[in-house]
Amino acid sequence: MSELSPYLADLPRLAPELLLTALALIVLVWDLVLRGRDSRKLGYLTLFGLVGTGWLLVQQWHAPTSTAFGMVVIDRFGTFFKLFTVGALAVVTLFVLSDRREKKHGVGEYFFLLIGAAIGIFFMVSTNNLVLLMLGLELLSLASYALAGFHKGSKRSAEAALKYIVFGGLSAGVMLYGISLLYGLTGTIDLAAMGRNAADGSSISLAAQFTASPVPVAIAVVLVLAGFAYKISVVPFHFWTPDVYEGAPTPVTTFLAVASKAAGFAALLRFIGALFMAEGVEVAVSAYAQRIGLLLALLAAITMTLGNLSALRQTNLKRLLAYSSIAHAGYALMGVAVMTSAGFSASIFYLAAYYLMNLGAFGFLLFFEGVTGSEDVDSLKGLGWRYPLVSCAMVVMLVSLTGLPPTVGFYGKYLLFYESVDAGYAWLAVVAALNSVVSLFYYFRVAKALFLTTVEDKPRVLQPVLTGIIAVLAVFTIVTGLFNRPLQEWANAGPASLHIPAAQK
Amino acid sequence: MGLGAYVAVSGALFALGLIAILVRRNVIYILMGIEMILNAANINFVAFNRFGSMKLDGQMFAIFTIILAAAEAAVALAIVLNVFYLFDSIKPSEADLLRE
Numbered sequence: 001m002s003e004l005s006p007y008l009a010d011l012p013r014l015a016p017e018l019l020l021t022a023l024a025l026i027v028l029v030w031d032l033v034l035r036g037r038d039s040r041k042l043g044y045l046t047l048f049g050l051v052g053t054g055w056l057l058v059q060q061w062h063a064p065t066s067t068a069f070g071m072v073v074i075d076r077f078g079t080f081f082k083l084f085t086v087g088a089l090a091v092v093t094l095f096v097l098s099d100r101r102e103k104k105h106g107v108g109e110y111f112f113l114l115i116g117a118a119i120g121i122f123f124m125v126s127t128n129n130l131v132l133l134m135l136g137l138e139l140l141s142l143a144s145y146a147l148a149g150f151h152k153g154s155k156r157s158a159e160a161a162l163k164y165i166v167f168g169g170l171s172a173g174v175m176l177y178g179i180s181l182l183y184g185l186t187g188t189i190d191l192a193a194m195g196r197n198a199a200d201g202s203s204i205s206l207a208a209q210f211t212a213s214p215v216p217v218a219i220a221v222v223l224v225l226a227g228f229a230y231k232i233s234v235v236p237f238h239f240w241t242p243d244v245y246e247g248a249p250t251p252v253t254t255f256l257a258v259a260s261k262a263a264g265f266a267a268l269l270r271f272i273g274a275l276f277m278a279e280g281v282e283v284a285v286s287a288y289a290q291r292i293g294l295l296l297a298l299l300a301a302i303t304m305t306l307g308n309l310s311a312l313r314q315t316n317l318k319r320l321l322a323y324s325s326i327a328h329a330g331y332a333l334m335g336v337a338v339m340t341s342a343g344f345s346a347s348i349f350y351l352a353a354y355y356l357m358n359l360g361a362f363g364f365l366l367f368f369e370g371v372t373g374s375e376d377v378d379s380l381k382g383l384g385w386r387y388p389l390v391s392c393a394m395v396v397m398l399v400s401l402t403g404l405p406p407t408v409g410f411y412g413k414y415l416l417f418y419e420s421v422d423a424g425y426a427w428l429a430v431v432a433a434l435n436s437v438v439s440l441f442y443y444f445r446v447a448k449a450l451f452l453t454t455v456e457d458k459p460r461v462l463q464p465v466l467t468g469i470i471a472v473l474a475v476f477t478i479v480t481g482l483f484n485r486p487l488q489e490w491a492n493a494g495p496a497s498l499h500i501p502a503a504q505k
Numbered sequence: 506m507g508l509g510a511y512v513a514v515s516g517a518l519f520a521l522g523l524i525a526i527l528v529r530r531n532v533i534y535i536l537m538g539i540e541m542i543l544n545a546a547n548i549n550f551v552a553f554n555r556f557g558s559m560k561l562d563g564q565m566f567a568i569f570t571i572i573l574a575a576a577e578a579a580v581a582l583a584i585v586l587n588v589f590y591l592f593d594s595i596k597p598s599e600a601d602l603l604r605e
Contacts, residue, residue, distance in 0.1 A: 009548050028546055099550070131562075131565065131566050131567075131569055133571070134569070134570075135569060135573070137574070138573050138577070141578060142576055142580050145580050145581075145584060145585075146580060146584075149587060152587055153591075155591045155592065155600075155602055156602050156603060157526075158584070158587045158591050158592070158600070159588065159592075159601075159602055159603055160603065161584045161588075161601040162532065162584055162585065162588050162597060162601075163597065163603075165577075165580065165584055166526075166532065166536075166539075168537055169536070170526055170538075170539055170542070171580065172573075172577070173522070173542030173543050174542065174544070176542075176543060176570060177519055177542060178547070179546070179547075180546040180547075180549035180550050180553070181549065181565075183549070183550060183553055183562070183563060183566070184512075184552075184553035184557070187553075187557050188562065189562045189563075189566060201539040208522060211538075224597040225535040242603075243604070246603050247602075247603050289575060300542055329512050384565045388514050397578045500529055
């Protein structure tokens, strides 16, 4: 017992993860007891559990940074993303409960899989240990594969799941191979230890290996980055995104586009931060980090351009939003590419904005599927006059997605552009600005379909819960755009807890 | 046998797995290709651990990878079975409802 006690003492620090795990098991067992009948109860239980998890996370925000079991880092960076994950998951749960097309299916496992994916995210955003990173990532991925194919009788859903698991399995394998090479080169699976030489000589820093054998290090880092690029759907690992987003049930698409992508970004930020930018990382690494930065900047430019140009010719709103989410991954990657503490803050801020506006946009998509049963932009015609509140909220989201004031999307883009220019990537800021102009065309097309045409009156379909969520998200999008100070301070806490010195340029 | 031999074997296995995924049209072969890549990583982990006289990190990682591979195969085969019921085929090229 005395040998166990240090481990037991660490357990309370994992309270949010433990609560979610208990919730997942309760939901699973209760669903078996109910035999798929009355699964709305499970949704309410999930919401209740998520509120509890959120409360525990807020407690952790104020606690000092600590490490549980030598591998789970509890810091503000991780807690920030966990809070947003919980928020996004709560919204997705409400989406599932209010999806008019969902009721014919037994949706109990929906909640179990969503909570499982969230547990994966929780571990993957808060660890420097590559085993735990990989396990968290796979837990998220396996739950996502099953969720994408959730409508078992639907051909499109089945095809989405097949494409998702083939691409996902390949990229996870490639990433794992990269990790095995990194392990061989440095002798450790801890990212923080890879950054610097161990005092007892048990591990070799990546910097020393880089001067000794640059090619294997480059291969290893690029292979691991490929795994991340898949998760955040960056070119050239984006092929799965439009197909999977279109075929998966809309609440699942929301989860994949918002929570899963942001979690991939969080893990990427921690990976690059710990390996190349943290305090104590040797000077030899900085030059190498600049090259990785240039690679990421090129990928960011290609990703946003390809995403926006492909979105231009989409007639299906779901597919349009999928390409738009690829473009936004490109924007958020700008802040990573500049390899500065301020750039990381800008990236984190933009991801927070991305949560708000995309939850709203996908909520609108779900609302409108419930009304018309179709996903085409053309079938939106005149809906703006029949559903003014939801449509006005959607216009706010579109303005924010384009990056126009006074929304949070504008301020996030402003930060990203500013930091890119500041770090010497002026060309990247120019490319991104041109892309924002391109994106205006297809976002405006949606707004135009809503308001600039009129059609005959039909009975209104009321969906009060969805309307409420979308309206609240729209208000948030404007309020956080006008009063961005608190959100910015939270975003700034991220690089600080990754031990990235602020002055590094 | 030195470390080089193990790394060569794992490199070859990785390359074969990639080729299987890119060339084969049948999803079962694609899944086997993925398994080969995962096992290539496993060989690396165990070999580096043995020759680097490190802690047992690599061995532990290999065990977790085996579990991951099994879990992934279970989910993948369930999805493939569902696709087979709906499309009467397990060739990804024949499931093509979602495209431009």
